[in-house]
Amino acid sequence: MHYIDPKGHSRRAFLRRSGALAMAGSAMPFALGLSAMSEAAAQTATDYKALVCVFLFGGCDYANTVISYDDDSHGKYSTIRVPQASGGIAIAKDAALAATLLNPTVALPGGRQYALNPQMTALKGLFDAGTAAVQLNVGPLVVPLNRSLYNNSNKKLYPQPPKLFSHNDQQSIWQSSSPEGSTIGWGGNIGDLVLGQNSNSLFTCISVSGNAVFLSGDNTLQYQVGSGGAVKIGSVSGTGSVFGSSTVKQAMAQLTQQARSHKLENEYNKVTKRAVDAEVTVTSAIGGTTSAFAGQFPATGLGRQLEMVARLIEGRGNLGAKRQVFFVSMGGFDLHDNLIANQGPLLKQLSDAMAAFQAAMAAKGIGDKVTTFTASDFGRTLASNGDGADHGWGNHHFMVGGAVNGNAIYGYAPPVSIDNSSSLPGYDGHVGQGRLIPTTSVDQYGATLGKWFGLGDAQLAEILPNLKNFGGGTLNVGTTTVSYPRDVGFMKPA
Numbered sequence: 001m002h003y004i005d006p007k008g009h010s011r012r013a014f015l016r017r018s019g020a021l022a023m024a025g026s027a028m029p030f031a032l033g034l035s036a037m038s039e040a041a042a043q044t045a046t047d048y049k050a051l052v053c054v055f056l057f058g059g060c061d062y063a064n065t066v067i068s069y070d071d072d073s074h075g076k077y078s079t080i081r082v083p084q085a086s087g088g089i090a091i092a093k094d095a096a097l098a099a100t101l102l103n104p105t106v107a108l109p110g111g112r113q114y115a116l117n118p119q120m121t122a123l124k125g126l127f128d129a130g131t132a133a134v135q136l137n138v139g140p141l142v143v144p145l146n147r148s149l150y151n152n153s154n155k156k157l158y159p160q161p162p163k164l165f166s167h168n169d170q171q172s173i174w175q176s177s178s179p180e181g182s183t184i185g186w187g188g189n190i191g192d193l194v195l196g197q198n199s200n201s202l203f204t205c206i207s208v209s210g211n212a213v214f215l216s217g218d219n220t221l222q223y224q225v226g227s228g229g230a231v232k233i234g235s236v237s238g239t240g241s242v243f244g245s246s247t248v249k250q251a252m253a254q255l256t257q258q259a260r261s262h263k264l265e266n267e268y269n270k271v272t273k274r275a276v277d278a279e280v281t282v283t284s285a286i287g288g289t290t291s292a293f294a295g296q297f298p299a300t301g302l303g304r305q306l307e308m309v310a311r312l313i314e315g316r317g318n319l320g321a322k323r324q325v326f327f328v329s330m331g332g333f334d335l336h337d338n339l340i341a342n343q344g345p346l347l348k349q350l351s352d353a354m355a356a357f358q359a360a361m362a363a364k365g366i367g368d369k370v371t372t373f374t375a376s377d378f379g380r381t382l383a384s385n386g387d388g389a390d391h392g393w394g395n396h397h398f399m400v401g402g403a404v405n406g407n408a409i410y411g412y413a414p415p416v417s418i419d420n421s422s423s424l425p426g427y428d429g430h431v432g433q434g435r436l437i438p439t440t441s442v443d444q445y446g447a448t449l450g451k452w453f454g455l456g457d458a459q460l461a462e463i464l465p466n467l468k469n470f471g472g473g474t475l476n477v478g479t480t481t482v483s484y485p486r487d488v489g490f491m492k493p494a
Contacts, residue, residue, distance in 0.1 A: 080418055098115070291311055338388065
């Protein structure tokens with residue numbers, strides 16, 4: 001309702017298509033094929049860059065991921081969540097937590113301190129090495145809000161993200177700025193703007209985690225692979241008892257790829273041919289079934305996905321790619337119960353896989369050319385429901401890569417509070433039960449990544465529809481005056 005203006009979206013599509021033609025240096029009509037546009041402009045980039053989104057499905061709990069550590073904040077956190085020793089979900093301030101204490105180059109105001117979950121030692125190592133950073137309290141926003149504005153009846157002046165606290169809708173809003181049903185994501189929109197820098201546009205946006213609206217653009221086609229490689233069409237490339245016959249496969253290949261007089265049949269065959277050709281190209285680019293990174297990644301779902309991303313990046317020359325956007329994911333974070341038992345192991349998988357990926361990129365000499373970042377449906381409540389936490393809003397996220405201004409914590413430390421009295425500190429920073437009101441918008445987060453990727457201010461404003469509302473204004477959140485710059489600052493200059 002307040003997220004995407006259909007007229008504005010059409011205008012964005014028009015501008016992007018026009019821009020692609022302009023890059024191709026041609027006055028050809030808009031019917032010009034995308035592949036031709038890309039090939040004509042393939043030399044506009046002389047280096048390589050990639051963005052890798054790691055989506056944590058289910059809503060990762062913020063309070064036990066980036067844990068309040070200073071005495072005052074940890075005391076409040078423990079009171080609200082109750083220590084584990086007493087049957088609660090608060091992580092104790094012990095030697096294990098001290099080992100993951102974050103010591104940023106610039107200390108946070110007011111003596112605030114944070115530690116990572118004790119099982120995130122690998123990510124702590126990246127933070128200390130200067131290749132990882134934390135962004136506090138990120139989430140979807142249309143305009144800057146505090147609790148007073150959130151409760152204001154004038155929703156036209158103070159609009160809220162639609163369908164807050166809903167899994168499917170918030171996953172979609174994080175990825176596309178619109179609730180469930182959206183067909184265009186900001187990762188795909190970024191792909192639209194860099195298509196001309198790749199000689200084969202098909203490999204601009206690649207998911208190793210199934211269909212993701214994040215990677216769908218106006219022009220960009222989302223290419224999907226599995227953690228074991230390119231997906232084959234069974235009737236053409238299968239190895240079963242029927243399709244294993246070379247004669248059958250050759251016959252099926254001819255049937256599904258030859259030109260047809262019927263327009264729909266012909267288009268279907270063209271898509272099939274593209275898929276078959278792409279599978280051959282990808283399989284060749286990644287070195288067949290043998291991974292060049294064998295043994296370097298943990299044997300977990302996310303580890304295998306990121307290993308495949310590493311293999312695709314390694315084969316970027318054969319794929320004709322100079323700018324790419326990837327999507328990987330892991331699930332299991334919807335922890336209304338068993339938060340302590342389940343979240344720690346999940347965070348270890350995340351930490352270990354991201355560290356392995358960064359090490360692999362650094363070993364290939366492109367550690368500063370690939371930036372990995374996390375996203376999730378939402379954070380969770382600070383208040384415990386006994387053994388877990390319920391759906392929230394703002395969340396803490398991680399950025400990893402040699403181009404990240406690391407060893408730093410960005411954003412504003414949120415209140416450690418579930419108080420509902422407007423006379424008490426922290427009231428304005430949450431909407432009840434410690435559901436954080438974000439102080440950094442997804443649009444700002446995406447704009448910072450997009451700017452490093454090479455997009456200009458006008459392009460960012462087109463693909464991130466609410467960015468215009470965060471152009472340097474200020475808002476008093478509790479006792480803290482918060483500014484909302486477009487560039488959050490966690491990336492080094494492009």
